[in-house]
Amino acid sequence: MIHKEGTTTIAITLIFIAILNLIIYFFGGNEIIRIGGYSLSGILLIIILQFFRNPSRKIIQNEKNILAPADGKVVVIEEIFENEYFHDKRLQVSVFMSPFNVHVNRYPMSGKISYFKYHPGKYLVAWHPKSSTENERTTVVVKGEKSGEILFRQIAGALARRIVFYGKENEEVIQGSECGFIKFGSRVDLFFPLGTKLNVKLNEVVRGGESVVALL
Numbered sequence: 467m468i469h470k471e472g473t474t475t476i477a478i479t480l481i482f483i484a485i486l487n488l489i490i491y492f493f494g495g496n497e498i499i500r501i502g503g504y505s506l507s508g509i510l511l512i513i514i515l516q517f518f519r520n521p522s523r524k525i526i527q528n529e530k531n532i533l534a535p536a537d538g539k540v541v542v543i544e545e546i547f548e549n550e551y552f553h554d555k556r557l558q559v560s561v562f563m564s565p566f567n568v569h570v571n572r573y574p575m576s577g578k579i580s581y582f583k584y585h586p587g588k589y590l591v592a593w594h595p596k597s598s599t600e601n602e603r604t605t606v607v608v609k610g611e612k613s614g615e616i617l618f619r620q621i622a623g624a625l626a627r628r629i630v631f632y633g634k635e636n637e638e639v640i641q642g643s644e645c646g647f648i649k650f651g652s653r654v655d656l657f658f659p660l661g662t663k664l665n666v667k668l669n670e671v672v673r674g675g676e677s678v679v680a681l682l
Contacts, residue, residue, distance in 0.1 A: 469570060471630060471647040472518025479514045483507045517650070520570055523675040525642030529610060531665075532574045532680040533642055534672040535618055536654045538563040543668050548657050550605055551581055551617055556657040559664065559679055560598070561672060569648055571620060571631075572675040574656060576641040577610035579633050581617075591623060598655050604631045604646070608639060613682045616658065623652040642675040656680075 468476070490503035525533070542560035563569055587602040602622040609615045620629050631646040633639055648654075656679060658664075663681045666672060672679065 467520045467522070468515065469518045469520035469647065471649070472514070475649075476514055476518065479511060483511060517565060517569065519568060521568060523642070523673070525572075525675045527576065527641045529576065529612055529641075530682050531678045532613075532616060532656065532658070532682060533572065534561060534666075534674050534677040534679050535574045535645070535656065536561050536563050536569070536571050536648075536672075536674045537567040538653070538672065540666050540668055540670045540672060541653070542655070543664065543666075545660065546657075548617065550583075551607055552615075552657070555660055556617070557660055557662055557664070558598075559656045559658070559666065560653050561656075562653045563648065565650055568674065569650075569652075570644055570674060571646040571648065571654060572642050573608060573633075573639045573645045574618060574641070574679065575608055575610050575613060575616055576639060577608045577613070579606060579635050579637050579639060580609040580615060581605065581607035582631070582633065582635050584629075584631070587622070602629060604629055606631065606633065606645070614659070616656065618657070619655040620646055620648055621653050621655060622648065623650075 490500055494500040538561040541562040545555055546558045548556040583605050585603050588600050590601055604620045607615050607617045622629055628649045658680055665678045
């Protein structure tokens with residue numbers, strides 16, 4: 467299944483490939499150039515299609531679990547001072563999405579969106595220590611009935627130029643459902659109370675909506 471966020475990009479890619487292939491067909495010269503051009507067109511289309519894929523997921527909802535908000539690798543586990551909303555020390559877990567990961571973002575828990583803010587910013591590489599506070603990003607806080615508030619951020623990277631978030635403040639959301647999309651690689655940060663029991667380790671690969679990141 468292809469995600470709705472890819473509709474425009476895929477359409478533009480198809481038009482570009484069609485024009486390119488017509489140019490190659492009429493002006494490409496020898497057979498080797500034509501075969502090479504057609505092959506590159508096919509590879510480009512495959513890359514774009516795989517980037518916007520949206521595979522089905524078996525989501526098990528549990529108010530005691532915090533699910534991974536995205537596919538990727540755990541690149542940060544550390545205590546930091548969160549100075550936008552909580553203004554205290556939190557346990558940060560960051561999931562890095564490469565251009566080859568599924569880029570659908572999902573709500574890590576059910577509850578009500580108690581805070582949302584979009585921040586314009588830089589486009590530092592997603593693993594840069596300052597990307598969490600200086601890059602283009604969204605900050606979202608979801609409050610569960612029993613689990614309290616969990617903050618997560620969608621963060622743009624060096625290639626990402628568009629962050630999409632579907633929710634709004636005071637909206638009730640469901641664990642594992644789609645909350646947004648980040649185009650062309652980036653990361654998502656989660657912020658937990660100190661002492662939270664984590665279920666992941668550094669460099670572990672997780673799947674959005676399926677992997678349990680933390681236990682509350």
